[in-house]
Amino acid sequence: MLKSTFQPALSAGIIKRCLTSSARIYQQSSKSQGIPKATEIEPETNRKVQQHLEFLKKYYTPELLQSIQISESLIDPRDVLELKKKGFRAKSKVAPGDALSDYSKTDPVWEEPIIYPNQGEGRTPYPKIPDIQGPDRTDLKLRFKDENTLKRKETAATSTRKIAEELAKLTGLDAGYIRGLYVRPIIMKRVSLKTSKGNIPNFFVLTVVGDRNGTIGLGIGKSRDGIRTAAVKAHWNAVKNLTPIPRYEERTILGDFEYKYHAVKLFMRSAPAGFGLRVNRNIFEICQAAGIKDLRGKVYKSRNPLLVCQGFVEALTKQRSIEDLAASRGKKIVDLRKVYYSH
Structure with a gap:
């Protein structure tokens, strides 16, 4: 809302209204309150009003300019004048919810700037929004998706598709069937290879793969390059070892x-x-x-x-x-x- 500025003229009894865009509304209210008409307002005030309107047109669209005029019309000029007389500390930065309020707040919280979560960095004079909701709640940390995370997900999907296509050529199974298999790593651990030159770190993964419909496979993967490489090897070997198993009524084993x-x-x-x-x-x-x-x-x-x-x-x-x-x-x-x- 655009705040208007008023200056009382005690000698002539005329209220000058500068830097405003609702002169017509003011004229209508002046007829009922006994304030001098528009013809009695100084020409200098009208010139400033037109100047300010031209200035606002550079930054606001006609629709937004119209909304500013409507919002100013909802405030009685005398109320704003009384608020101005109380000084700077009497003004509130947040609109009061009570219609009978005198527009003044004494709580220091109202003097703090309002910070919105959607403000970009470098576009506001206010301090940066903290990443933590409260000083005693470190688990409530705001996490935003960055480009690196999205790239990692795309890379993982591409590698899974590539593995499925290569396994389809090797085993003769459908690539879509391989991608839809249930995969669960059972053992993931770091081991050490004991040699005469010392301990060589290694990674071991045991993975089970199945279609949840009577087909299952176990695979073991080992690698010195990391746990991910070992998991990929275990998945590969488990798909190669897929074997059908008999079930009774498709829910349990045939017998004890x-x-x-x-x-x-x-x-x-x-x-x-x-x-x-x-x-x-x-x-x-x-x-x-x-x-x-x-x-x-x-x-x-x-x-x-x-x-x-x-x-x-x-x-x-x-x-x-x-x-x-x-x-x-x-x-x-x-x-x-x-x-x-x-x-």
Whole structure:
């Protein structure tokens, strides 16, 4: 809102109104309040009003200039004059919400400049907006997306697409299918290669890949260049090792099994629908990738994550088929599948 400036002329009883753009509104209000008409206003005041209007036209559009005139018309000149008489400290930088307010604020907070979050740097005389909301809340830090982050995301998407295309040529699978696989790194650690010349740092990653529909693969990646390179190698090897596994009703294993892999002993039992996965945390990730929804079991003796994962995947691939189970029990396949065919 454009603030008007008033100067009382005590000798002639005339109120001069300089630097304003609403002379017509002032003339209308003067008729009702007994103030001299426009013909009695000094020519110097009219000339200054026109000068100021020409000055404002250089910086404001006609629509904005019209809004300034309307906003000035909503303020009674006598109220502004009374506010001016109270001095500079009586003025408020924020419009009062109460209609009966005298436009004065004594709280020092009102004297502080108003800072908006969308102000650009170097375009305002006010201090820079702090990055932290409060001095005691360092977790509320404002983070903005920069060009480097966007470039990194584009690079990651391009590398994933490139890996999928190369693996499609190698394995014969569809590139879109490879990109849509569920990928989960199970082990990510730094190791040391012990040599006569000292310890050589290395990185080890074990990744599981699956389509959540009965296909799963494990991959190991090692690299001295960093954990990212090792993760890419593990993903590559896991896709190459994709293997289908049999499932009962597409939710659990075909039957109970006990399997020994090196020092790991696995005892797994099938579970009814809605039972969930109540197993070792590493086996849980493998079941998620394979699409196994109901399973219960225990891991005895060694619980080395690498041996547990390799042993469980090997046990899944070596499950007895439903035909063998039917033959050993002396039943038909239809009975084991709980399917009834009507004639």
